Amino acid sequence: MTLRNLRIGFLFNHDCTHQVSHTAPIVSELVRLGQDVTVITSSIEQEAHARRTIGACSDRIKYVRIDISRLSKAINVVARAVVPFRRIANLRENVDLFAGFDALVVPETTSALLKSHFRLDTRLIYFPHGAGDRSIGFRDVTRFFDLVLLPGTKTRDRMLEKRLIRHGHHAVVGYPKFDTVDMATRRRFFDNDRPTVLYNPHFDPVLSSWWDMGMEVLEWFAGQDKYNLIFAPHVMLFRRKMHISVEHRRMRLRRLIPPHLRNLPHIRIDTGSPYSVDMSYTLAADIYLGDASSQIYEWICQPRPCILLNSHGARWQGNPNYAHWNMGQVIDRVADLPHALAVAQEQQRVYAQRQEAAFQATFHTQPPETAAQRAAREIVYFLSQDKSPAA
Incomplete structure (x- = not known):
């Protein structure tokens, strides 16, 4: 040939x-x-x-x-x-x-x-x-x-x-996806100078924080005035109402987002626009909040604070399936989120080197x-x- x-x-x-x-x-x-x-x-x-x-x-x-x-x-x-x-x-x-x-x-x-x-x-x-x-x-x-x-x-x-x-x-x-992105472009999604948090839960019925913590996370951000929030989950989360994990043998029905959370000036809810997949949000935000999504590796192209939600009681230390949880604070309750956010920039001094090393190992x-x-x-x-x- x-x-x-x-x-x-x-x-x-x-x-x-x-x-x-x-x-x-x-x-x-x-x-x-x-x-x-x-x-x-x-x-x-x-x-x-x-x-x-x-x-x-x-x-x-x-x-x-x-x-x-x-x-x-x-x-x-x-x-x-x-x-x-x-x-x-x-x-x-x-x-x-x-x-x-x-x-x-x-x-x-x-x-x-x-x-x-x-x-x-x-x-x-x-x-x-x-x-x-x-x-x-x-x-x-x-x-x-x-x-x-x-x-x-x-x-x-x-x-x-x-x-x-x-x-x-x-x-x-x-x-190859990085070849399509201008890493110097940072879109502005809010008309204020508050730090912006990107909440990016996965859709997996077991691993995702959305099912047991997600609504509480949205409600907390709705009631505070220190941070902006971009809620941009994995695009498949809101594509289906029922999610089944063959791997983890679990099925769950997705809840709807209440109307009172949809029109707040400091919260942007995006369940599947092109901004969710073209790195617009990962480049625009200041703090990453997530769980199992591989998008965290796109986030660390520019090392910044990460907070991971352990909603399913994972014993993650030393587990390669949770290697990305070594790049930021891991919290088990939404009640711990305010403190984690408050110390995020200070804690980043601990995690920046880990993120840089992880990026080099992950992307040639x-x-x-x-x-x-x-x-x-x-x-x-x-x-x-x-x-x-x-x-």
């Missing part, structure tokens, strides 16, 4: 757009290397986000939008409350399309079903959407991918320890080459070799 004959598909198959920026920047770099690239999306929103991210060379890329059958759509009305049925159906019903590519690049692991259940021979290239510590990011399903591209040595070393990746079938390239940087350029080069190199597909 010659380089000129490579046909590479980038698949975005999700309910939201938050995964797009993790791999879309690689597209333009592959085009510059003379490769034939097709972007495959499952929604209008994903395609629009991909076009914005890819930019000037979009006219040299083919865009395809996949869909599912009427029967599958009918089943999805009921099944989506329990499983990501539409995503799985999109994979199953479009195998023939995927088979026309030399490789398919994906930012999530559901696509491994193409190998494990749907008998696709096309090479699968996986780039994780995020660089967090949750155990779900280090599962056996990773072994189904032919090539795994990684943001840094932290993720690589943990995957190697668990034997999820093997020599010649992985590469550390950096974090090697100027002047970008992460997207390194990823494109590794993809072309891998596909030009005579390597057997993953088992």
Whole structure:
């Protein structure tokens, strides 16, 4: 197979757009290397986000939008409350399309079903959407991918320890999402000079602080006048009313936010706008308040105070699934939040060095080459070799 004959598909198959920026920047770099690239999306929103991210060379890329059958759509009305049925159906019903590519690049692991259940021979290239510590990011399903591209040595070393990746079938390239962000831009979301706190809970029914602490957090911020609050949870939290964690065997129903919390001048509630996924909030705020989201690693691109909410009584010390909790104060009750906020800047002297070390381990940087350029080069190199597909 010659380089000129490579046909590479980038698949975005999700309910939201938050995964797009993790791999879309690689597209333009592959085009510059003379490769034939097709972007495959499952929604209008994903395609629009991909076009914005890819930019000037979009006219040299083919865009395809996949869909599912009427029967599958009918089943999805009921099944989506329990499983990501539409995503799985999109994979199953479009195998023939995927088979026309030399490789398919994906930012999530559901696509491994193409190998494990749907008998696709096309090479699968996986780039994780995020660089967090949750155990779900280090599962056996990773072994189904032919090539795994990684943001840094932290993720690589943990995957190697668990034997999820093997020599010649992985590469550390950096974090392409950073290539799309102007780190010097800091948007202003409030008409005052109070410190701004970003509350960024995850959606997991066990790990997220939203379920047992979230409303109390919002009420506390509503009743004080020292801080601004941006409430920008993981975009999936308010995408569904019911959340089920297969990993932790827990199901919970999401509560609505009361109207009296929605129109306060010092609180901004955003349950899924582009600002939630393009780092606008992480660059604008002064203090991070969270739990299990990998967004904390984007936060420490500029080391600042972090406060972590331990809502589920985790024994987190020494646990790699909670490595990010070493980068800030960990509190077990909302009653401890006022003090944690008051000493946050002072405590940052303790945590700044940890954050800087964590950032270096999590994200590979090697100027002047970008992460997207390194990823494109590794993809072309891998596909030009005579390597057997993953088992």
